[in-house]
Amino acid sequence: MSQVNITSGGVITAITKVPWMLFIIGFLLVAEYMQISLEGTVGYTFITVAVVVLFIEMFKSGDVTPISFLLDQFWAVLTVILASGLLTYLYFVTGKEPTFFHWIGFAIILADALLNPFNSFRTALRNFDVPG
Numbered sequence: 001m002s003q004v005n006i007t008s009g010g011v012i013t014a015i016t017k018v019p020w021m022l023f024i025i026g027f028l029l030v031a032e033y034m035q036i037s038l039e040g041t042v043g044y045t046f047i048t049v050a051v052v053v054l055f056i057e058m059f060k061s062g063d064v065t066p067i068s069f070l071l072d073q074f075w076a077v078l079t080v081i082l083a084s085g086l087l088t089y090l091y092f093v094t095g096k097e098p099t100f101f102h103w104i105g106f107a108i109i110l111a112d113a114l115l116n117p118f119n120s121f122r123t124a125l126r127n128f129d130v131p132g
Helices: 011-017 021-033 041-060 066-093 100-127
Strands: none
Touching (some): 021 041, 041 066, 041 100
16 A cells, blocks of 8 residues: 655745744834834835735635644734734834834734634635535
8 A cells, every 4th residue: 555645845834934924023123123214115115025924924824734723823913912012112102103104014913813814714614625
């Protein structure tokens, strides 16, 4: 009797292991720490990176193993907490108004936290041939 083993490796495995939304938080933290204005090219680069990260996270949420789903949820909740903390810090501690670019980053983080569980659930239903 023959046995078939399917393994994946390389780039796809590396993509699924990285919590990509932390790059958005990191970008905002570095910009705040180094006093870099998000206006102009830096802001548009940030939006581009954030949209690419959102697509990568949506791609990752198609993997429906229980561990990957729980890790994805953990990182989504953690990034929402960190983004809320950064927003609170900007507004109440430094007295700055968050810019348009901050709000776009926060919206993408919330979209990730809300849409990825739905995508995982939809993928699981499709894989189990549930009609609907």
